[in-house]
Amino acid sequence: MSTIIYPSPIFGPVHSRRLGISLGINLLPADGKVCSFDCIYCECGFNKDHRPTLPMPARELVAERLEQQLQQMVADGQLPDVLTFAGNGEPTCHPHFAEIIGDTIRLRDKYCPQAKVAVLSNSTMIHRQEVHDALMLVDDNILKLDTIDPAYINMVDRPNGSYDVQRIIERMKAFNGHLIIQTMFLKGNGIDNTSDNYVNPWLQAVREIAPKQVMIYTIDRETPDQTLRKATHEELDAIRDRVIAAGIPCSASY
Numbered sequence: 548m549s550t551i552i553y554p555s556p557i558f559g560p561v562h563s564r565r566l567g568i569s570l571g572i573n574l575l576p577a578d579g580k581v582c583s584f585d586c587i588y589c590e591c592g593f594n595k596d597h598r599p600t601l602p603m604p605a606r607e608l609v610a611e612r613l614e615q616q617l618q619q620m621v622a623d624g625q626l627p628d629v630l631t632f633a634g635n636g637e638p639t640c641h642p643h644f645a646e647i648i649g650d651t652i653r654l655r656d657k658y659c660p661q662a663k664v665a666v667l668s669n670s671t672m673i674h675r676q677e678v679h680d681a682l683m684l685v686d687d688n689i690l691k692l693d694t695i696d697p698a699y700i701n702m703v704d705r706p707n708g709s710y711d712v713q714r715i716i717e718r719m720k721a722f723n724g725h726l727i728i729q730t731m732f733l734k735g736n737g738i739d740n741t742s743d744n745y746v747n748p749w750l751q752a753v754r755e756i757a758p759k760q761v762m763i764y765t766i767d768r769e770t771p772d773q774t775l776r777k778a779t780h781e782e783l784d785a786i787r788d789r790v791i792a793a794g795i796p797c798s799a800s801y
């Protein structure tokens with residue numbers, strides 16, 4: 548198995564471990580990756596190995612292709628559980644992210660009103676007011692917080708440019724509970740965020756943010772850094788149980 552570059556702007560439907568039958572919306576170019584992180588576990592590979600030559604899809608194209616796909620799914624009697632913004636990088640990097648969220652909610656309401664709209668984001672753009680406001684409109688605003696340790700973030704998530712985790716935490720609090728925190732736990736190459744010295748401060752930050760849910764998971768596909776290993780079931784279960792004991796619903800995907 549190798550890393551994946553997804554079609555754009557629509558891919559799937561795929562069966563997601565965490566979300567069910569998911570129709571993917573990829574706002575990044577079809578031939579490469581655009582992300583404000585460069586995670587060593589990214590299923591799309593390292594940024595440097597997947598520089599795109601194509602542009603991001605235009606707002607109009609996203610709406611047109613999404614409507615075509617939803618019409619097809621209605622005709623086939625196979626409606627999605629969720630319309631998921633994900634794909635080759637960070638969806639909120641798209642300059643018309645907010646408008647596209649508006650278009651998507653309109654099309655969801657027209658063709659599959661029972662489906663959720665979900666965004667998987669690395670949280671780096673949530674300081675932008677238009678991104679914050681758009682994320683307030685989606686059903687599942689799923690934001691990454693892998694740790695609160697700056698050295699770990701620099702080693703594992705590898706932000707492009709400046710990244711202040713305390714500022715991210717403050718911006719997460721501004722959603723007033725309208726967010727789901729997603730956290731990747733893994734090990735390898737001198738890395739392990741499953742131990743108490745990582746989990747304790749992370750859990751304290753999660754309590755302060757007070758999300759409606761936490762999703763913890765571990766690597767599932769091939770990663771660009773091939774030394775990485777999964778966190779074990781037992782480790783994930785123990786972390787999940789601590790989140791639940793703090794009064795916050797939490798799921799673990801192995």
Ligand code: SF4
Nearest residue numbers: 582584586589636669
């Ligand atoms: S934030 Fe997501 S898309 Fe970006 S590098 Fe990390 S795993 Fe890949």
